[in-house]
Each structure stands twice: as C-alpha cells, then as structure tokens.
Amino acid sequence: MFLKEYFGTIYKSIKSLLVGMKVTGYYFTHLDEIKTEEYPDNRATLKMFDRFRGEVVMPHDDNNEHRCTGCQACEIACPNGTIKIITKQEILEDGKKKKRIDAFVYHLDLCTMCNLCVVACPSDAIVMAQNFEHSVYDKKQLKKILNQPDSKLMQGVE
Amino acid sequence: MRGLIEDDYVTDEGEFVINIGPQHPSTHGVLHLKVWLDGETVKKVQPHLGFIHRSIEKMSESLSYRNFIFATSRMDYLAAHINNEACALTVEKGLQLEVPDRAKYIRTILAELTRLQSHLLWWGCTGLDLGAVTPFFYAFREREYIMEIMEETCGARLTQNFMVPGGVMYDIHPNFQKRTKEVLIQIKSKFQEYDNIMTGNVIFENRTKGVGFLSKEDAISYGVTGPTARASGVSCDIRKLIPYSAYDQVQFDEILGTGGDCYARYMIRMHEMKQSVSIIEQLIDNIPEGEFQAKTKNVIKLPKGEFYQRVETPRGELGVFIVSDGAASPYRIKYRSPGFSNLSALPLMAKGGKIGDLVAIMSTIDLVIPDIDR
Numbered sequence: 001m002f003l004k005e006y007f008g009t010i011y012k013s014i015k016s017l018l019v020g021m022k023v024t025g026y027y028f029t030h031l032d033e034i035k036t037e038e039y040p041d042n043r044a045t046l047k048m049f050d051r052f053r054g055e056v057v058m059p060h061d062d063n064n065e066h067r068c069t070g071c072q073a074c075e076i077a078c079p080n081g082t083i084k085i086i087t088k089q090e091i092l093e094d095g096k097k098k099k100r101i102d103a104f105v106y107h108l109d110l111c112t113m114c115n116l117c118v119v120a121c122p123s124d125a126i127v128m129a130q131n132f133e134h135s136v137y138d139k140k141q142l143k144k145i146l147n148q149p150d151s152k153l154m155q156g157v158e
Numbered sequence: 159m160r161g162l163i164e165d166d167y168v169t170d171e172g173e174f175v176i177n178i179g180p181q182h183p184s185t186h187g188v189l190h191l192k193v194w195l196d197g198e199t200v201k202k203v204q205p206h207l208g209f210i211h212r213s214i215e216k217m218s219e220s221l222s223y224r225n226f227i228f229a230t231s232r233m234d235y236l237a238a239h240i241n242n243e244a245c246a247l248t249v250e251k252g253l254q255l256e257v258p259d260r261a262k263y264i265r266t267i268l269a270e271l272t273r274l275q276s277h278l279l280w281w282g283c284t285g286l287d288l289g290a291v292t293p294f295f296y297a298f299r300e301r302e303y304i305m306e307i308m309e310e311t312c313g314a315r316l317t318q319n320f321m322v323p324g325g326v327m328y329d330i331h332p333n334f335q336k337r338t339k340e341v342l343i344q345i346k347s348k349f350q351e352y353d354n355i356m357t358g359n360v361i362f363e364n365r366t367k368g369v370g371f372l373s374k375e376d377a378i379s380y381g382v383t384g385p386t387a388r389a390s391g392v393s394c395d396i397r398k399l400i401p402y403s404a405y406d407q408v409q410f411d412e413i414l415g416t417g418g419d420c421y422a423r424y425m426i427r428m429h430e431m432k433q434s435v436s437i438i439e440q441l442i443d444n445i446p447e448g449e450f451q452a453k454t455k456n457v458i459k460l461p462k463g464e465f466y467q468r469v470e471t472p473r474g475e476l477g478v479f480i481v482s483d484g485a486a487s488p489y490r491i492k493y494r495s496p497g498f499s500n501l502s503a504l505p506l507m508a509k510g511g512k513i514g515d516l517v518a519i520m521s522t523i524d525l526v527i528p529d530i531d532r
Contacts, residue, residue: 016358023351035299049313051331052309079221079229114319115313115319116228119322
C-alpha cells in the first residue's frame with residue numbers, strides 16, 4: 001500500500017511536469033505565435049492610438065493661427081499646475097482692446113496626462129499628441145511654450 | 159529609520175532577525191518586513207510601511223471634485239479604473255446624480271477588464287515568486303491585449319482617469335466592442351494553458367497547499383476582504399452585496415472557498431477571471447444607446463454632509479469617504495484600501511511557517527504597496 005502510494009505520487013508529479021513542459025514546448029516550436037515586438041527597432045511601423053495621451057499640443061493652421069482665447073479654463077482644470085497662461089492686451093483693427101495670449105506655458109515635467117485640460121477647453125484649442133519619447137538632457141527643455149511665435153487667434157473663435 | 163533596520167541581529171531568545179525589503183523583488187514594492195526566525199521557522203513578522211506615502215488624501219483636500227480623481231489612479235495602479243469609479247460614484251452620491259445607463263455599462267465593462275488584467279498580472283507574479291518564470295510571459299501576453307483596449311478607448315494604459323463625475327470622459331471607441339470580443343475569445347482559450355502550466359504542477363501544489371492558513375473568524379476580525387477573505391469562506395463581494403453601476407443587470411457567481419490556504423486563494427482568483435469574462439460577455443452586446451455623461455455644473459459643490467461608497471477592486475473592498483462642508487473641494491477624504499487590511503493578517507498567516515512560505519503568502523494576498531501607503 002505504501003509502495004503504491006509512493007510510486008503513484010512520483011508518476012503524478014512527473015506527469016504534471018510534462019504537462020507544463022508541453023505548453024512551453026509548443027511555443028518553442030511554434031515561432032509564429034510569438035507576439036513580441038522590439039521597441040526601438042519597430043519605430044517605422046509603431047503607430048499609437050488616436051486617443052493616446054503623449055503630451056499637450058496646440059494645433060496651428062497654415063496661417064499660423066490657433067484657437068486659444070486665453071480663458072484659462074485649462075489652467076483651472078489642471079490638478080498639478082502644469083499650465084500657465086500669460087495674457088496681454090492687444091489693440092484690434094477697429095481700435096478695441098482685447099485680451100489675447102502672450103505665452104501658453106506648458107510644463108511637461110509636471111504633467112500626468114490626465115486629459116482634464118483638453119476636456120475643459122471650450123474652444124478645442126489644445127489636444128493630446130501621440131508622441132511619447134520625451135527624454136531630454138536638460139530638464140529646462142521640458143518647459144514648453146505651445147503657441148508659435150507671431151501666431152494669432154483664428155477668425156471666428158471667441 | 160536607524161531603529162527599524164539596524165537592530166540586534168540575534169535576540170535574547172536566540173531568534174535571528176532579518177529584514178526583507180524595502181527593496182526586495184518578492185515584496186512587489188517598497189514594503190519592509192522585519193522577520194524573527196528560529197532556524198527557518200518564522201516566529202514573528204512585523205511590516206513597516208511609509209516608504210511610498212504620497213499624501214494623496216491630504217492633497218485631495220486642496221483639489222476640486224473633478225480634479226482629485228486622477229490621483230487615485232496612483233493608489234492601486236493595477237485597478238486604476240475601479241479607484242476612479244469609486245470616487246466618481248461617491249461624488250454622484252453626494253450630488254444625487256443619476257448616471258446614464260450607457261455610462262454604467264461602459265464603467266462595468268472597463269472595471270471587469272481591469273479586474274481581468276490585474277488577476278493576470280497577479281498570476282504571472284505568483285509564478286515568478288514561487289520560482290516559475292515562464293507564466294509571467296504568458297500572462298503578460300494576454301494582458302497586453304487588454305492594455306490595448308484601454309489605450310484605444312481611454313488613452314492610457316495604467317492611469318486611465320476615464321471616469322468623471324456623471325459618467326465617462328468619452329464615448330467608447332468604434333473598435334471597442336469588436337476588439338473586446340476578440341480578446342475574450344483569446345483569453346478563454348488560454349485558461350486551460352494556465353491550468354496546465356501552474357495549477358496542477360507538483361512543485362506549485364506542494365508550496366501552496368496547507369500554507370498560510372487564515373480562518374474565517376480571523377478573516378472577519380482582521381477586516382480582510384476580496385479573494386483573500388473569500389478563500390476563507392467569507393462572503394464579501396460588494397458587487398453582489400451592494401450592487402453599483404450595472405452589476406445588478408448581470409448574472410455571476412460569487413466564488414467562495416473553504417481552504418483558507420494559499421492554494422484556495424489561488425483558485426478563487428482563477429475562477430474569478432472566468433466570472434469576469436462572463437460578465438463582460440453579458441454586457442458587451444447590450445450597451446444601450448444614449449448619453450455617456452450626465453450634465454454637471456461647471457464647478458461641482460457637494461452639499462454639507464458625509465458620503466461613503468464601497469466598490470470591489472481585484473484586491474478587496476475599497477471605500478471612499480468624503481466629508482463635505484459645502485465648498486468646492488472636499489473637507490476631508492479617507493480611502494479604506496483593501497491592501498492595508500489584508501496586510502494586517504500577514505503576520506498571523508506567516509507565523510509558524512517557513513520563510514519560503516512567507517513569499518508564497520505575500521504573493522497570494524496580492525499586495526500592491528502604493529495602495530497600502532497612499
């Protein structure tokens with residue numbers, strides 16, 4: 001009785017190991033089942049999803065115009081103080097004074113990509129870009145000004 | 159810190175004192191365990207916390223009701239969706255806001271996908287802790303498909319921040335349903351593979367069966383929740399007891415075990431994965447049309463009072479307690495995290511066992527250290 005139990009355990013143990021080995025053996029012989037991609041080598045084919053949050057950018061059109069009115073809704077919505085909007089007074093053609101953005105300062109080093117600023121923006125001025133390679137040698141480079149030099153507010157956006 | 163780490167190495171009773179962590183692969187994070195040993199037998203275990211305390215609760219007091227949710231993604235980072243959902247549900251409870259059905263369904267599907275990926279990662283890590291490296295790769299292969307669903311619909315893989323008070327941030331991606339169904343078929347076909355490679359394995363069974371016993375009475379008195387408590391026979395599934403979101407629309411079983419040992423805890427999670435798949439299958443084709451977000455005011459102000467909401471995360475019961483004084487930001491926030499209570503039962507489970515069993519117990523409790531410290 002003891003011997004039967006003893007050899008039974010050995011048989012069961014070896015069988016369980018072989019069942020496990022069968023799985024690893026299957027993948028060892030079926031190389032087309034391997035799904036791994038090697039990241040820096042696949043840059044040409046790597047495409048992130050449209051909604052992927054890489055960094056906040058401000059799209060400009062061909063006339064170097066953006067949609068940011070400087071309402072500071074994103075600045076209030078940001079939990080980390082990532083966005084700082086500096087405004088200026090601009091005199092329009094008809095002589096009226098209007099508030100316009102001077103600099104849209106974006107601290108990428110503080111950003112957690114929570115998307116709350118993009119949701120808060122009433123005029124769709126900022127969007128999330130898919131770029132995720134943010135390494136730089138100097139952290140000062142992570143402080144970005146999103147509006148391009150000499151850019152203007154798009155016509156019809158208030 | 160000096161007092162914690164550099165103690166006498168041998169006590170007066172002849173017990174040897176060693177420190178596991180805070181930087182040790184088997185603690186899954188910065189947890190420090192001080193262990194008193196007699197030979198290889200564990201006499202006493204003392205967990206020391208605080209290495210990853212980020213003061214999320216205090217920080218939330220200065221943020222608005224819309225903003226404080228993002229920080230909870232960093233608590234239990236494997237169940238970020240469910241943490242966010244808990245916060246959103248609490249705020250909705252305070253506002254007495256009715257969430258559209260579509261949002262409820264999306265929330266439930268995403269929460270179950272989160273549970274599935276968390277359990278998959280746990281399965282891989284348990285293998286890693288017990289000396290099997292291969293399961294880790296197989297678990298991560300399937301987990302990657304779920305991460306892709308998250309990335310496509312929510313925009314992020316781990317810290318999604320997709321739940322907002324009133325619903326979800328965006329509508330689901332057009333590919334969401336198709337991709338989810340594909341992934342479910344893929345995962346279902348792999349369950350047998352998981353069983354073959356780990357569950358029946360003789361080394362795994364010997365290291366987990368009868369190890370780290372936790373009785374039903376102890377589980378209740380220590381406040382243990384989640385699969386750890388259900389393995390001891392405690393019925394504590396919040397999804398069943400107090401259904402939230404769309405859990406009252408689906409049929410699923412609360413898996414209860416009786417063993418109370420590491421193997422029982424393992425089996426509970428393996429069965430829970432199958433339940434999660436069945437929950438998603440019931441919901442994925444029936445997502446109702448309509449709004450995905452209820453209208454809320456620009457500045458959310460909760461009425462004066464106290465609000466509490468419990469949800470079931472992959473690790474157990476998460477409670478969010480908000481005290482409001484009527485202002486635009488909470489007066490006080492308290493998170494009842496599952497990991498903290500589950501860890502409190504670790505010294506009890508490990509006592510009298512071998513030091514190798516301590517690692518098996520830790521991995522089957524499924525500790526996530528940022529969840530314990532917050």
